Amino acid sequence: MSPRPPLPPFTAETAVQKARMAEDAWNSRDPERVALAYTEGSVWRNRAEFVTGRAEIVAFLGRKWRRENEYRLIKEVWACEGNRIAVRFAYEWHDDSGQWFRSYGNENWEFDDDGLMRRRFASINDLPIAEEERKFHWPLGVRPLNHPGLSDLGL
Template sequence: MENTRPPLPPFTAKSAVEKVRAAENGWNNKDPQKVSLAYTKDSQWRNRSSFVNGRDEIVEFLTEKWQKEIDYKLIKELWAFTENRIAVRYAYEYKNSEGQWFRAYGNENWEFDEFGLMKNRYACINDLAIEAKDRLFTWQGNIRPDDFPSLTELGL
């Protein structure tokens, strides 16, 4: 039997926002093994041009991602939801090994099982090179503080 990952479907506006923030916090901690536990054992992803299947591949994908995307900081925002699906928009900032900063903009569509685990994740992402002085995601530590502005508040 799968572990449960509340909040569980069917989602309400409140529980969908909670689910999005939990995902943001998880990814900002940058622990691939822990993040993988939010997905079903056979979860399927499309992330840009990569196709990822199952937790082992999720761990491998995220490990490689966060080795290349240094000082990664992410903000997610609820876009829409239904009973067991959530759509989000997000942005994240990171620098590469040469010190070039980027802001990535994207949208994701998520589908959950009855245990609150994500079974499908479809992500579309675009990267924009930015100057260090143009960074907006400047909080200390991994988790975005509750009083730090949202994407909408930042004008993104």
């Protein structure tokens, strides 16, 4: 694979770029597209689930987005240094019964020299919300550039 800029070491500006690229890819809800940002042997901890490699990432994301309907995500950089970025995020979705949730979490990312993520550790909590409490109302897909971020929304 060719490099996926921006490359480490990250600055505050390039970390924000990398986080937005990840957000946009995840909002596509396309497991194959998302998996290309990770090394072949990428290691994840997502909640209490452990995933290794692109094939497992694709399978994991397929299951995730079959369960999490109308998924919309916002990521925000918390800190960065060298080849590591820490982000906080929130996403909204509903289950098959129509119950809406806002899922909050933190991720720690580590990248290889080509800008591919080789390690991802995610801690996530789900909060049931009423539909009228939703804050993410853009059409499915990439968040519009003028849509507020997490801090702007008070999250």
